[in-house]
Amino acid sequence: MTVQDYHDFLAEILIDGDTLQRRVAELGAEISQDYHGQDLLLICVLRGGVMFLTDLMRAITVPHAVDFMAVASYGAGARDSAGPVRITLDLTASIEGRNVLLVEDIIDSGHTIASVLEFLSTRRPRTLRVCALLDKAERREAVVPVHYRGFTIPNKFVFGYGLDLDEYYRNLPFIGVVRPDKILPPG
Ligand code: IMP
Numbered sequence: 117m118t119v120q121d122y123h124d125f126l127a128e129i130l131i132d133g134d135t136l137q138r139r140v141a142e143l144g145a146e147i148s149q150d151y152h153g154q155d156l157l158l159i160c161v162l163r164g165g166v167m168f169l170t171d172l173m174r175a176i177t178v179p180h181a182v183d184f185m186a187v188a189s190y191g192a193g194a195r196d197s198a199g200p201v202r203i204t205l206d207l208t209a210s211i212e213g214r215n216v217l218l219v220e221d222i223i224d225s226g227h228t229i230a231s232v233l234e235f236l237s238t239r240r241p242r243t244l245r246v247c248a249l250l251d252k253a254e255r256r257e258a259v260v261p262v263h264y265r266g267f268t269i270p271n272k273f274v275f276g277y278g279l280d281l282d283e284y285y286r287n288l289p290f291i292g293v294v295r296p297d298k299i300l301p302p303g
């Protein structure tokens with residue numbers, strides 16, 4: 117199987133690499149200030165949040181631990197998600213009494229993050245906050261508290277910097293918009 121070059125799918129670069137890195141540094145500084153002198157546990161939702169997580173970790177100057185979880189949305193197509201999610205990979209350690217910061221790539225309808233927050237809160241963390249790189253605010257259906265937000269973006273399908281297009285191109289250092297004629301129907 118040959119995978120096409122990303123240029124075939126790219127309509128425009130929405131956020132270039134330098135702009136991403138500058139914003140991630142700002143978020144890291146803000147988080148470092150807020151959690152100064154406190155325990156901090158970053159939880160990354162696989163797989164889209166990984167690129168953001170690793171850059172954010174390098175920008176956070178307070179001691180912190182990381183853990184990972186993965187979710188799948190019930191019955192939804194690959195390009196869309198709505199409704200409840202299923203935990204496909206659970207955390208390795210207890211979060212009871214800890215300051216948890218959930219690190220996410222993108223909040224679209226908000227259903228994914230709302231379900232994850234509900235799930236995590238049953239385990240009684242001391243605090244629970246959300247750090248999202250991208251926010252498609254106009255698509256929001258669920259109420260989600262976003263404490264740290266990288267960028268608010270328009271309702272366009274994006275890829276790169278952790279976000280995939282059919283599981284590829286997560287390695288791109290920028291956020292690109294997918295050409296509308298290349299977006300396949302879900303499923
Ligand atoms: P939500 O449950 O509608 O908020 O969907 C969130 C999830 O949908 C994200 O974690 C992504 O996996 C995926 N998603 C939403 N929009 C995009 C996009 O533009 N590009 C890639 N993935 C997206």
Ligand code: MG
Pocket residue numbers: 162163164165221222
């Ligand atoms: Mg995701």
